Amino acid sequence: MDLSVNLGNITLKNPFMPASGTFGYGLEFAEFGDLSQLGAIVTKGISLNPKKGNKPPRICEVKGGMINSIGLENVGIDNFQEKLKKLEDLNTSIVCNFFGNTFDEYISVAEKLSSFRRVDVLEVNISCPNVKEGGICFGTDERMISELIGEIRKVIKKPLWVKLTPNVSDITKIAITAEKAGADALVVANTYTAMSVDIASRRPKIKNIYGGMSGPAIKPLSLYNVFRCVKSVSIPVIGCGGITDISSALEFLIVGARAVQVGTANFINPKILWNLIDDLNGYLSREKISLMELIGSLITE
Amino acid sequence: MKRINGKIIARKILAKDIFLISIELEEEFGNFGPGNFIMLGINDFENILPRPFSIYHAENKNIRLIIKTVGSVTGKLLKCSLPYEVSVLGPLGNSFPLIKGNNLIISGGIGIVPLFDLVNRINVECFFAGFRTKEEIFLVENINKISKIYLSTDDGSFGHKGFITDYLEDYLIKNRDRDFNIFACGPHPFLKKLWDIGKRLGVSSIFASFETYMACGFGVCLGCTVETPKGFVKVCKDGPVFNLNDIFGE
Numbered sequence: 001m002d003l004s005v006n007l008g009n010i011t012l013k014n015p016f017m018p019a020s021g022t023f024g025y026g027l028e029f030a031e032f033g034d035l036s037q038l039g040a041i042v043t044k045g046i047s048l049n050p051k052k053g054n055k056p057p058r059i060c061e062v063k064g065g066m067i068n069s070i071g072l073e074n075v076g077i078d079n080f081q082e083k084l085k086k087l088e089d090l091n092t093s094i095v096c097n098f099f100g101n102t103f104d105e106y107i108s109v110a111e112k113l114s115s116f117r118r119v120d121v122l123e124v125n126i127s128c129p130n131v132k133e134g135g136i137c138f139g140t141d142e143r144m145i146s147e148l149i150g151e152i153r154k155v156i157k158k159p160l161w162v163k164l165t166p167n168v169s170d171i172t173k174i175a176i177t178a179e180k181a182g183a184d185a186l187v188v189a190n191t192y193t194a195m196s197v198d199i200a201s202r203r204p205k206i207k208n209i210y211g212g213m214s215g216p217a218i219k220p221l222s223l224y225n226v227f228r229c230v231k232s233v234s235i236p237v238i239g240c241g242g243i244t245d246i247s248s249a250l251e252f253l254i255v256g257a258r259a260v261q262v263g264t265a266n267f268i269n270p271k272i273l274w275n276l277i278d279d280l281n282g283y284l285s286r287e288k289i290s291l292m293e294l295i296g297s298l299i300t301e
Numbered sequence: 302m303k304r305i306n307g308k309i310i311a312r313k314i315l316a317k318d319i320f321l322i323s324i325e326l327e328e329e330f331g332n333f334g335p336g337n338f339i340m341l342g343i344n345d346f347e348n349i350l351p352r353p354f355s356i357y358h359a360e361n362k363n364i365r366l367i368i369k370t371v372g373s374v375t376g377k378l379l380k381c382s383l384p385y386e387v388s389v390l391g392p393l394g395n396s397f398p399l400i401k402g403n404n405l406i407i408s409g410g411i412g413i414v415p416l417f418d419l420v421n422r423i424n425v426e427c428f429f430a431g432f433r434t435k436e437e438i439f440l441v442e443n444i445n446k447i448s449k450i451y452l453s454t455d456d457g458s459f460g461h462k463g464f465i466t467d468y469l470e471d472y473l474i475k476n477r478d479r480d481f482n483i484f485a486c487g488p489h490p491f492l493k494k495l496w497d498i499g500k501r502l503g504v505s506s507i508f509a510s511f512e513t514y515m516a517c518g519f520g521v522c523l524g525c526t527v528e529t530p531k532g533f534v535k536v537c538k539d540g541p542v543f544n545l546n547d548i549f550g551e
Binding site: 022023024028029031032052053055056057058059060061063064065066068070073215216244264266267268269270271 | 302303304342347348349351388390513515516517519520521523524525526527528533
């Protein structure tokens with residue numbers, strides 16, 4: 001079966017890739033399967049300088065999901081360049097997620113990343129606070145998104161994916177803004193702001209009080225966001241949120257996601273991405289439908 | 302490190318809130334070191350994340366764990382009807398160094414489990430095992446066959462009365478002219494106390510296994526970070542066995 005998907009200016013061998021932050025820098029999963037078989041590898045979010053991350057506890061489980069506040073811990077772009085060398089021989093696309101604390105930091109990281117030969121796609125995380133503008137999240141402010149994506153677009157030639165935060169009142173406005181500013185594809189969506197309390201100690205279960213929720217419980221929320229974004233923009237949408245098995249992945253494809261990212265499920269079963277490739281093949285042959293026919297085949301009448 | 306499906310085929314209560322499960326795996330588990338752990342997954346929407354457990358015993362296609370009932374997953378493992386499908390990822394983390402010398406082991410409660418296998422692999426002068434009360438004692442008979450054991454309960458209902466760390470301290474004071482390696486596992490305050498004793502009496506090294514929440518078990522989620530004066534460490538990958546100097550030392 002042909003599982004390849006076209007995402008505008010790049011074609012992936014299949015629609016399955018990890019979500020940033022759940023797959024390390026790639027090699028951590030080499031023991032579980034051949035990385036070259038994956039649609040793409042999406043690396044942990046990179047910033048200009050190394051980041052220590054937040055104080056523990058950083059994660060907690062909630063029913064059907066988990067909350068994390070890792071604090072974007074990462075090795076910084078210079079160390080990342082070394083790690084990238086180890087992915088040199090992989091026969092799959094490498095998507096590098098990145099972020100900044102300020103406008104200028106975003107631009108510098110984007111410029112540097114795009115100069116690395118092995119980087120195929122840049123995925124920008126806009127769910128970060130702009131420390132120079134009172135800590136407002138870049139991804140919730142249409143003016144900031146427009147300027148940020150516009151400027152990044154000017155300094156890079158490689159495909160630019162924008163990972164949207166779902167913590168906004170109308171995600172389609174953000175999606176349209178990102179498209180107009182020059183995004184090549186949208187990843188819908190990041191985690192949902194959430195908290196959990198330990199009733200014995202009456203303290204938040206996470207040191208940072210709140211974090212981002214992921215896992216199967218958020219799948220219906222992200223599915224709806226993908227559905228709405230697909231109808232609002234003409235660039236490809238990559239679905240992300242709560243995929244743990246083939247049926248949840250199929251739901252995203254049916255509503256129109258051109259590809260999907262799998263996050264928390266990598267912790268539950270590190271072989272999940274490879275299993276999904278096999279299961280999609282099985283589904284398509286059983287249903288006698290091509291992947292292209294399946295994508296966006298939602299019937300609403 | 303492998304991820305293997307399996308099923309719990311037997312379960313036995315060992316003490317109050319403590320039980321043993323035997324898991325039949327689809328593949329061989331392979332070799333492991335004392336202190337290595339596994340991530341045990343249950344196929345349950347409410348508890349999606351696998352949980353870390355020390356390895357009590359593993360041979361061929363069988364692995365045995367000793368579990369303390371503390372929350373919803375351990376509660377389900379205690380009550381589920383058998384056979385019960387699970388997944389096992391491991392062996393994970395580092396293990397206790399197999400070194401020669403005057404080796405002492407000290408455990409608090411369920412902390413006895415990762416140390417159990419060590420008795421078979423290194424020369425142990427004495428095993429100090431502490432429990433809260435008589436009903437919670439387990440595994441000590443097996444250790445008694447191999448090593449000298451010193452037992453205490455907080456309430457004095459069995460063995461010596463008081464904290465096991467105090468008895469270890471007495472032992473170290475009586476043998477002040479000798480140098481010891483200490484191997485430990487227990488609750489965080491227990492390990493902190495051990496560190497204070499070791500520092501006061503000049504013990505050269507204390508190796509201890511730590512426990513914390515984690516999502517993946519192999520260094521990817523970055524959720525099991527512990528703060529030390531020297532910076533953050535990951536329990537799953539840098540540990541779970543640490544030289545206490547690296548955790549509490551300046």
